[in-house]
Amino acid sequence: MKTPYKNIYNVLKLNRFIVLAVVIFAMLSSTFSLWMAFKTNKEALNSAFAINTDGSIIPLKLVTQKENFKVEALAHLDLFHNYFYNIDASNYERNLEKALWLGNSSVDNLYRQKKADGVYNRLLQYSLVQKVLSIDSQIEEQNGIYVFRTITVFEINRGSIIDTYELVSSGNLIPVDRNFPNNPHGLLITNYFENTLKKINDES
Numbered sequence: 474m475k476t477p478y479k480n481i482y483n484v485l486k487l488n489r490f491i492v493l494a495v496v497i498f499a500m501l502s503s504t505f506s507l508w509m510a511f512k513t514n515k516e517a518l519n520s521a522f523a524i525n526t527d528g529s530i531i532p533l534k535l536v537t538q539k540e541n542f543k544v545e546a547l548a549h550l551d552l553f554h555n556y557f558y559n560i561d562a563s564n565y566e567r568n569l570e571k572a573l574w575l576g577n578s579s580v581d582n583l584y585r586q587k588k589a590d591g592v593y594n595r596l597l598q599y600s601l602v603q604k605v606l607s608i609d610s611q612i613e614e615q616n617g618i619y620v621f622r623t624i625t626v627f628e629i630n631r632g633s634i635i636d637t638y639e640l641v642s643s644g645n646l647i648p649v650d651r652n653f654p655n656n657p658h659g660l661l662i663t664n665y666f667e668n669t670l671k672k673i674n675d676e677s
Contacts, residue, residue, distance in 0.1 A: 543612060546619065546646055549575060549658040550610040554625050557584075558640070559605040562597050574655040576662035579644065583665060602630040606637070612646070619646040626673070641668045 556572035557580075573581055587593065595601065610623040625640045644665035651659035 545658045561602040579665040
């Protein structure tokens with residue numbers, strides 16, 4: 474008995490259905506894979522991971538990272554302004570060397586300018602004591618760049634005369650590799666500039 478031939482149109486319809494099913498499944502699979510990749514990437518951008526002391530992984534949100542950055546940035550600025558302006562005849566070389574680790578060439582250029590102007594020679598000659606009284610810094614993020622403005626109040630003790638000054642300075646902060654103990658916060662001051670300096674008090 475001969476096997477009857479299948480209707481060619483039915484075979485083609487079946488083949489077309491199989492092809493369409495495979496194509497649709499492939500498209501759905503690709504779409505799902507792209508969506509998962511996008512979701513995973515978004516989650517990765519919004520979180521970081523740290524290793525705890527017991528070896529476990531701790532997720533950290535970017536919000537927390539930014540909060541931590543601000544704390545470290547303020548500490549960095551406080552450290553720099555203390556080193557750069559809290560000086561006397563006995564510690565100025567050591568303090569200025571530490572301050573130069575916290576900024577780039579803009580800080581070094583300012584230091585060289587002050588040295589050329591005889592600021593540190595007068596410190597030695599008259600045994601002046603320059604003491605920082607307060608440091609108030611504000612930090613803003615502008616197009617991915619961290620900009621700061623700092624008000625430093627310090628006094629210069631000339632023995633019988635104490636003059637108090639207010640210095641307004643500004644610049645940018647960029648992340649760099651941490652360098653203990655020279656740069657513990659892993660930040661660098663750039664574009665540093667002393668904007669204004671005014672005497673706010675005279676005491677005799």
